[in-house]
Amino acid sequence: DQQVKQNSPSLSVQEGRISILNCDYTNSMFDYFLWYKKYPAEGPTFLISISSIKDKNEDGRFTVFLNKSAKHLSLHIVPSQPGDSAVYFCAAKNPYGGSQGNLIFGKGTKLSVKP
Amino acid sequence: KAGVTQTPRYLIKTRGQQVTLSCSPISGHRSVSWYQQTPGQGLQFLFEYFSETQRNKGNFPGRFSGRQFSNSRSEMNVSTLELGDSALYLCASSSVGGVTEAFFGQGTRLTVV
Numbered sequence: 174d175q176q177v178k179q180n181s182p183s184l185s186v187q188e189g190r191i192s193i194l195n196c197d198y199t200n201s202m203f204d205y206f207l208w209y210k211k212y213p214a215e216g217p218t219f220l221i222s223i224s225s226i227k228d229k230n231e232d233g234r235f236t237v238f239l240n241k242s243a244k245h246l247s248l249h250i251v252p253s254q255p256g257d258s259a260v261y262f263c264a265a266k267n268p269y270g271g272s273q274g275n276l277i278f279g280k281g282t283k284l285s286v287k288p
Numbered sequence: 289k290a291g292v293t294q295t296p297r298y299l300i301k302t303r304g305q306q307v308t309l310s311c312s313p314i315s316g317h318r319s320v321s322w323y324q325q326t327p328g329q330g331l332q333f334l335f336e337y338f339s340e341t342q343r344n345k346g347n348f349p350g351r352f353s354g355r356q357f358s359n360s361r362s363e364m365n366v367s368t369l370e371l372g373d374s375a376l377y378l379c380a381s382s383s384v385g386g387v388t389e390a391f392f393g394q395g396t397r398l399t400v401v
Contacts, residue, residue: 207389216378216392270344274333281330
């Protein structure tokens with residue numbers, strides 16, 4: 174059963190507008206979340222993270238919001254640029270390790286930013 | 289500081305063969321994790337090595353194995369290749385396993401024909 178879910182496989186946004194990527198998780202024990210960006214034929218690169226003691230973390234055009242009661246986080250990109258077009262993965266730090274490893278990833282959302 | 293290096297970048301193998309992929313982590317990083325990425329399946333965890341010991345293992349068949357050397361470099365091996373093993377194999381290193389972010393290599397694209 175998937176513990177980290179990204180229910181939108183793709184998202185298309187106009188350049189200059191806001192992109193909102195969503196992620197849900199099922200385990201209330203998760204306390205640290207990360208977003209990665211991945212271009213084709215490259216490995217994922219770390220974008221931004223948030224600890225469960227915060228509800229918001231901002232880094233330039235990227236802001237992550239965490240709603241612990243809803244077990245939901247979102248990544249906002251403002252303003253969106255064509256270079257932001259990539260697959261975005263949400264990940265949760267897994268305190269248990271085991272068969273899912275230290276980071277549990279969602280299946281990703283492909284963002285396309287149109288000029 | 290050099291990043292995570294994976295070799296080779298691309299590989300074509302025939303069904304039934306075996307393959308070995310290599311990963312050199314960031315200097316000073318002792319934890320290396322391997323992931324398989326296939327379209328629509330996200331990143332599937334294979335295993336994690338820390339100080340030459342396998343610490344976590346994903347739900348993959350025994351054909352998938354790995355090891356880590358004293359210099360933290362890691363290899364993964366897939367024996368008796370199947371068509372379904374075609375994927376991008378990613379290696380990630382972190383300074384202490386399970387804490388903060390992991391840094392990924394560019395991956396090895398394996399195609400099984």
